[in-house]
Amino acid sequence: MATMAFWSASHSATAQNCTTQSKLLSGTRETLAQVALSAATGVRNGDLGAVASTLAPELRNNPNLLYLLRMTGEKIANDSLAVTQLYELDANAVVPGSDSTTEFNCKLVGVNAATIFTVNGLQRGLYAFAMVEASGDRPYVISMLLRQQAGAWKLAGFYPHDRAARGHDGLWHWKDARERVVAARPNASWLGWVEYGLAETLLRPAAFVTTTHLEKLRGERAEVQPAELRDSLSNDVLFLLRGRDNAGYAITQMDAVGTEDGKRLYLSVHYRVGPIGDPDKARQRNVALVKALMDAHADLKGAFDGVMVFADPPDGADPFATEVTGEDASARTLAP
Numbered sequence: 001m002a003t004m005a006f007w008s009a010s011h012s013a014t015a016q017n018c019t020t021q022s023k024l025l026s027g028t029r030e031t032l033a034q035v036a037l038s039a040a041t042g043v044r045n046g047d048l049g050a051v052a053s054t055l056a057p058e059l060r061n062n063p064n065l066l067y068l069l070r071m072t073g074e075k076i077a078n079d080s081l082a083v084t085q086l087y088e089l090d091a092n093a094v095v096p097g098s099d100s101t102t103e104f105n106c107k108l109v110g111v112n113a114a115t116i117f118t119v120n121g122l123q124r125g126l127y128a129f130a131m132v133e134a135s136g137d138r139p140y141v142i143s144m145l146l147r148q149q150a151g152a153w154k155l156a157g158f159y160p161h162d163r164a165a166r167g168h169d170g171l172w173h174w175k176d177a178r179e180r181v182v183a184a185r186p187n188a189s190w191l192g193w194v195e196y197g198l199a200e201t202l203l204r205p206a207a208f209v210t211t212t213h214l215e216k217l218r219g220e221r222a223e224v225q226p227a228e229l230r231d232s233l234s235n236d237v238l239f240l241l242r243g244r245d246n247a248g249y250a251i252t253q254m255d256a257v258g259t260e261d262g263k264r265l266y267l268s269v270h271y272r273v274g275p276i277g278d279p280d281k282a283r284q285r286n287v288a289l290v291k292a293l294m295d296a297h298a299d300l301k302g303a304f305d306g307v308m309v310f311a312d313p314p315d316g317a318d319p320f321a322t323e324v325t326g327e328d329a330s331a332r333t334l335a336p
Contacts, residue, residue, distance in 0.1 A: 017090040018106035018117070024088060032146065033083045035153045036130035040081050040142050043073045044134070056147055056154040065158060072142065072160045079136035085205075089117060089127040096124055113212040128153065131205055138262040139163035143205040159206040165258030166265040166305075170202030174217055180299070181224045188226040190297040194267070196221035198256040237272070243292035247285075252312065256304070264305040266323075269293065273311040276320045286311055286322035 021029065035054070042051040048069055052060065059065055089104045104117040117129065126148040134140040145157030163169055168176075177195035184192065200217055204210070228239045241249040253270040271289060276282050286309040294301040306325035313319070 016093055016102055016104050018104040019088040019090070020106050020108060020115075021086040022109050024086060028088065029086060032086050032088070032128050032130060032153065035146060036083050036086070036132055036144060037081060039144060039155055040132040040134070043069050043142065044076045044079065044081060046070070046073045046077075048073075051155070054153075054155045056149065056156040059155065068158060068160070072140075075138070075160075076134040076136065076140050076142075079134035079140065082133050082135070083130060084133045085129075085131040087115065087117070087129045089129060091122050091125055091127055094122055094124040115209065115211045117209055119208050125149075127156070129205075129209070133163070139169060141205065143209075145206075157206075161201070162258055162262060163202055164262065165198060165202060165256070166263065170199045173202065174199035178220065184299060189224065189299055190226055191299040191303050193221060193224055193226060193229075194254060194256050194300070196224070198265075201255070241271075241289065241292055241296060243288050244295065245288075247288065247292075249289045249292065257308070259305075267300065267304045267307045268310070269307060270310045270312055270319070273313060273320075275315075276311065276313050276317075279320070282311060282320045283322050286320070287324055290324045 024032070039051055039054055042048070042054075048066065051069060052066075055065075087104070087106050091102055091104075094100075094102055100120075102119050102122040104119075106115040106117070108114060128146040128148075130144050130146060132142045132144070134142065139162070141161060141163050143159040144155055145159075146153045147156040148154075165173065173195050177192045177199060180195065181189045181192035183189070196217065200214060200221075203217070204214055232239055236252055237250045238252055238254060241251055243249065250272040251269060252272060253268070255268045257266050257268045258264070259266060269289065273282075273285070289309055290307045293307075306323055309322045309324060310319040311321075
């Protein structure tokens with residue numbers, strides 16, 4: 001689920017004005033929808049030249065973005081596209097040169113709910129956020145940030161990701177996580193906790209966007225967080241896992257992730273190591289971690305099609321990755 005975020009989120013923010021889709025002037029709504037749909041169509045059709053012409057200056061010639069546009073186009077090549085959400089974000093009151101965080105609290109009409117955008121270092125100006133859903137074999141969403149420059153809307157941020165994993169959307173995984181937690185009580189459900197995280201990933205439009213709905217999901221997940229995770233060693237270590245030989249594994253991240261074809265679901269685990277050293281020993285260490293994890297938390301055993309283990313060295317070098325399937329991961333599938 002690739003994402004390119006050009007601003008990061010924070011919780012200390014200065015509020016700015018937001019206009020939801022239902023309150024936009026008809027001309028503004030139609031223009032934004034046309035710009036968003038045209039950009040998404042260019043991506044789908046592989047017409048990167050047309051998309052490049054709509055980019056904000058700071059994104060032109062960005063190799064990472066060009067790669068992301070190309071990969072997204074391949075995923076949605078046969079899909080139909082529809083604009084589903086639009087927001088106008090007025091940041092004209094932002095102080096020039098400020099590094100503060102800007103927040104847009106977009107209250108939805110007729111319901112007690114809101115969508116909240118929290119952005120660091122936003123330049124003064126008029127912005128819009130659009131979501132384009134791609135309907136096909138695999139549900140997909142393209143969220144984009146638009147910025148008005150010289151009377152034209154330019155693409156200032158591009159955030160595509162899957163809407164489903166192993167054939168189910170975020171709401172399904174949310175419900176399934178809740179049911180697994182209830183079934184496991186009074187014991188902790190590690191699988192439920194991980195699946196809550198997957199549900200949020202599928203439902204969240206972009207890293208700097210949240211909603212009343214997602215806040216409820218996060219609240220549920222926090223309530224069922226396993227006790228081991230509350231006693232992490234430090235801010236960058238999720239928990240310390242002990243293996244069969246009493247070896248310690250400082251796990252920093254654990255998530256459920258869908259495969260690129262959308263058909264399988266893997267458990268992704270990152271942990272800290274010293275220098276990688278001998279590749280064979282590094283591979284054995286990764287496999288040993290998976291065995292230790294399955295020994296310690298039985299509800300994870302058999303829930304995934306495999307486990308991707310990433311040993312992260314301290315020097316910032318690329319992690320040593322191992323795909324573990326079969327008996328080591330006891331890979332089966334979640335309930336359909």
